[in-house]
Amino acid sequence: MAAQTTTKEQFISFASHTAEEVSEKQQRVEIDDSVTSPVVLYFLTGIGWLVFGSVAGLIAAVKFNLPDWLGGTPFLTFGRIRPVHLNAVVYGWASLAGAGMIVWMTSRLCRAKIEKTWALYVSAVLWNIGVAFGIVSLFFGYNQGMEWLEFPKPAGGLIALGFLFFAYSIAQTFRKRQVEHVYVSLWYILASLIWFPLLYVVANLGIYHGVTEAAMNWWFGHNVLTVWFTPIGLAGAYYFIPKVIGRPIYSYYLGLLGFWAFALFYNWNGIHHLVGGPLPTWMVTVSIVASVMMFVPVMAVAVNHHLTTIGHFRMLKFSPTLRFVVFGSMSYTAVSFQGSIESLRSFSEVAHFTHYTIGHAHLGVYGFVSMILFGAIYYIMPRIAKWEWPYPKLIKLHFWMSAVGIALYVVALSMGGWIQGTMMNDPSLPFIASVNATKPYLWVRSLGGTMMLLGHLAFAYQFLLIIYRSGPTRYVPAWFELRQTTEENRPV
Amino acid sequence: MMFIRSFIFFLGVLVTLLLGWAGLVGIPNIMISEIQPPKGLERYTYEQSYGRSIYIREGCLYCHSQQVRPVGFGADQERFWGRPSVPADYVYDKPHLLGTMRTGPDLFNIGARQPSEDWHLIHLYNPRIVSRGSVMPPFPWLFEEKISAAPDDKVIILPDSIAPRGKVVVATREGRALTTYLIGMNHTYSVSQVPARNDTTKKK
Numbered sequence: 001m002a003a004q005t006t007t008k009e010q011f012i013s014f015a016s017h018t019a020e021e022v023s024e025k026q027q028r029v030e031i032d033d034s035v036t037s038p039v040v041l042y043f044l045t046g047i048g049w050l051v052f053g054s055v056a057g058l059i060a061a062v063k064f065n066l067p068d069w070l071g072g073t074p075f076l077t078f079g080r081i082r083p084v085h086l087n088a089v090v091y092g093w094a095s096l097a098g099a100g101m102i103v104w105m106t107s108r109l110c111r112a113k114i115e116k117t118w119a120l121y122v123s124a125v126l127w128n129i130g131v132a133f134g135i136v137s138l139f140f141g142y143n144q145g146m147e148w149l150e151f152p153k154p155a156g157g158l159i160a161l162g163f164l165f166f167a168y169s170i171a172q173t174f175r176k177r178q179v180e181h182v183y184v185s186l187w188y189i190l191a192s193l194i195w196f197p198l199l200y201v202v203a204n205l206g207i208y209h210g211v212t213e214a215a216m217n218w219w220f221g222h223n224v225l226t227v228w229f230t231p232i233g234l235a236g237a238y239y240f241i242p243k244v245i246g247r248p249i250y251s252y253y254l255g256l257l258g259f260w261a262f263a264l265f266y267n268w269n270g271i272h273h274l275v276g277g278p279l280p281t282w283m284v285t286v287s288i289v290a291s292v293m294m295f296v297p298v299m300a301v302a303v304n305h306h307l308t309t310i311g312h313f314r315m316l317k318f319s320p321t322l323r324f325v326v327f328g329s330m331s332y333t334a335v336s337f338q339g340s341i342e343s344l345r346s347f348s349e350v351a352h353f354t355h356y357t358i359g360h361a362h363l364g365v366y367g368f369v370s371m372i373l374f375g376a377i378y379y380i381m382p383r384i385a386k387w388e389w390p391y392p393k394l395i396k397l398h399f400w401m402s403a404v405g406i407a408l409y410v411v412a413l414s415m416g417g418w419i420q421g422t423m424m425n426d427p428s429l430p431f432i433a434s435v436n437a438t439k440p441y442l443w444v445r446s447l448g449g450t451m452m453l454l455g456h457l458a459f460a461y462q463f464l465l466i467i468y469r470s471g472p473t474r475y476v477p478a479w480f481e482l483r484q485t486t487e488e489n490r491p492v
Numbered sequence: 493m494m495f496i497r498s499f500i501f502f503l504g505v506l507v508t509l510l511l512g513w514a515g516l517v518g519i520p521n522i523m524i525s526e527i528q529p530p531k532g533l534e535r536y537t538y539e540q541s542y543g544r545s546i547y548i549r550e551g552c553l554y555c556h557s558q559q560v561r562p563v564g565f566g567a568d569q570e571r572f573w574g575r576p577s578v579p580a581d582y583v584y585d586k587p588h589l590l591g592t593m594r595t596g597p598d599l600f601n602i603g604a605r606q607p608s609e610d611w612h613l614i615h616l617y618n619p620r621i622v623s624r625g626s627v628m629p630p631f632p633w634l635f636e637e638k639i640s641a642a643p644d645d646k647v648i649i650l651p652d653s654i655a656p657r658g659k660v661v662v663a664t665r666e667g668r669a670l671t672t673y674l675i676g677m678n679h680t681y682s683v684s685q686v687p688a689r690n691d692t693t694k695k696k
Contacts, residue, residue, distance in 0.1 A: 064595075067627045071630045072630075077629050078551065079553075080551055145587040146587050194509075198510075202517075209583070210585055211588065213588045215516055215517050216517045219512070223509075267509050271516055279520070283520055424566065431571070431596075
């Protein structure tokens, strides 16, 4: 109804700006327009995989509580639904949503319209076919047998091809950039465009066997975070925190140090997944050293982000984007410190092989990367759809469901996992004692997972509303609480 | 200036990743490729390989590891899960199934600990029959119900409360192959190089 009455001009001129600002804003709007369709396509399909993957994850979680539930269906057995969950949320949700965010952000940071839009469509289609094909294969039990590399080769190949088309468009946009300065977020984005395909090719050389295949497996598995998800998350945090608060990043040089230390140390981390295993001890030791060295880039990033935020915590009350992104960036600090400590042998002796690790993984991919992506989508969509989020209350619901859900999830699994590990290492107890002890914690985990799923449903519903430009019409941003628009906090 | 900067950036990005690969995967791959299989280790038979593929298909690796840690690292030795595993134990494994989780116990020597085919079949049909409190999923599709068993069928013995009325439950070929693989998991032969203890953890 009201959708037809809001014109682009109205949207642009809702606040009083000078002529120069209006022209700058006009340019931004044109840039945003150039990416609208591909970005919506990435987000929409990504959110589809998020909802699907959350349901799969919840089924897998509840199976720990009720192991005979859905037990007669081969498609839904734990050993199949678990990789379905992982691959759907990782290669479906986080990758596609991340790609969408990168497209928009690159265009904005290069102050140029996106180049080769067709390549982005091709990429999104190939990518989605690849993920769908892989998921169906996993349901039927066609699993490659290695974590993070479960998808059959054709599915992985389609995704890789999709990535190349995506990278082509981003690289072309970068070449046509209208600015001299290359912002920190873009470093991470450009690096990931090189790293991810290279990682995938090297991992699929097919020259590994026995324990070196295990080394390759975990070098790859951990590096999917190094070369793809962490760059997405950090690019988002580096962009949105200063943007929403309206002040520059605390230190450019810390950004530089953070980036290169990250590049140098992070991709040596993977073998700590095999601590205590049959590999040459030095390999694990090297990985542990590198994991501890991660304190350097993590502290550089943490200081940079948190010192940018400090003094502006009041903004968290109003801005949905900032609330999600700051939550994500705090999770990054927490999960990285946790990871460094977790890699130590004395700690691993208990935590390795337990649910503790699962909690850690979720704090990273959900608490950090997904929360930043939620914040990014809440920021980007009104600008490209030219329609505000209709229900701030639903955003609030989404935030609290996700935040409390992931907190319950991580706390429950950390405690349960630690108890499990302690009991497993006590030979006077039967093994089954370590299983029984985790059961209450696994119920709490399922509760946390249910809350996250509810949050995602609220998010998905409102996303559908915004792309169809329905719901109540707003002319001001969907802040959590009404606030006076002043010279200082005027939305840009 | 811009060109040099970009060049340094892309070179740096390339080199950091490839260095990590070379150090952790490429070089070890060359070092370990010369390894000879131990005398006691045999190639998988066809039936075992088939069973191994069922193990992968049903995702057993998400809850069971196949590696034994040395003295001083966990209680693997005190639980009598076997001597610490070494790279040579895995020369025939493709893909590797080392695992990262022990929701259930390690299976590296499950064939030595539990050599009974009947036990494994009952356990796969419904783990809670033989292991109270287990959270392992049941795998009823590895079995079929029949009015009467054929001569070469493997009938599994079930408690009356669970057994279907007037029918027998027999293992399918897949179920039997998986069991063959599990029983074949026996790495109790001796190897020349066994890490004596993990010297970096606390002394017990």
